[in-house]
Amino acid sequence: MLAEDVLPSRLSRAQLWISQFVERFPSEKVGLISFAGNAHLQSPLTTDISTIKLMSSLAHPSSISTQGTSLSAAIELATKSFSTQSGNHRILVLISDGEDHEGEALEAAAAAVRKGIHVFTVPLGTDEGAKIPQLVQGMGKYKTSANGEQIITKPNRKLLREIASKGEGQMLDISSGEAVFDILKNEFSKIAKKDIAMQSFDDYESYFQYLLIFGIILFGIEICIGRKK
Numbered sequence: 001m002l003a004e005d006v007l008p009s010r011l012s013r014a015q016l017w018i019s020q021f022v023e024r025f026p027s028e029k030v031g032l033i034s035f036a037g038n039a040h041l042q043s044p045l046t047t048d049i050s051t052i053k054l055m056s057s058l059a060h061p062s063s064i065s066t067q068g069t070s071l072s073a074a075i076e077l078a079t080k081s082f083s084t085q086s087g088n089h090r091i092l093v094l095i096s097d098g099e100d101h102e103g104e105a106l107e108a109a110a111a112a113v114r115k116g117i118h119v120f121t122v123p124l125g126t127d128e129g130a131k132i133p134q135l136v137q138g139m140g141k142y143k144t145s146a147n148g149e150q151i152i153t154k155p156n157r158k159l160l161r162e163i164a165s166k167g168e169g170q171m172l173d174i175s176s177g178e179a180v181f182d183i184l185k186n187e188f189s190k191i192a193k194k195d196i197a198m199q200s201f202d203d204y205e206s207y208f209q210y211l212l213i214f215g216i217i218l219f220g221i222e223i224c225i226g227r228k229k
Contacts, residue, residue: 009133010097010124011059013174014056014124015056018053018056019056020181022053023049024181026049027047029046030045030049030052031044032056033074033077034059035070035071035073035077038070038073039070039074039076039077040077041081042055043055045081070100070104071094071098071105071163072100072104072105072107072108074094075105075109075119076108076111079092079108079111079115079117090115090116090117090118091118091120091169091188091191092167092169093119093120093122093169093172093184094119094160094163096124096155097123097125097153097154097156098155098159099153100159106162109164109166109167110167112167113166113167113168117167118167118168118191119164119166119167120167120169120170120171120172120184120187121161121167121172122160122172122174123156123157123173123174124155125155126154126155127157129153129154130152130153131143131152131153132153169187172184
């Protein structure tokens, strides 16, 4: 998460993306999930985007007690976090480097589909990868393996593509900047059109619930765009 192949770091890039997303959809419900070996709901659904920005800015590996990476735990918790009163047209978007130490992410994505949820993924990090910074007794060092070699972390695009496929969604490119949000909106509209006949999809957010999980090794966010009352 602290790898610096995406400046200033993968974590900072994800936090920026979160801010951009909630600003793009300011009236929608947003919640926060942190995850490592397991997942925790950090903030219930809210339309207060300042709360989500604050909670995401506080996210750091040191705040997670159970180390490791379980994408399946994050997907499962996100699936359960949808309101039982929401509509059937629901979407998960996972932004992650794709590291998964526990496995079972594909099964979790397939289970989400069975509940009427589509899963999209957004890889974070470069194919060249980067070393993992860590503080040791106040000094900056890099994480090493058991044999003392510096660990290089690279995004697992293959796994993230498979998760999106199992989740009947799509893998997206975060490097496309603002365009990725237009792509997401278009994809959401396509799903909506398949699920229900409507006269207009200009205000599709009013009818469907969307949930985004942002996860980089130890970090996750989920956003729900709920049915307006």
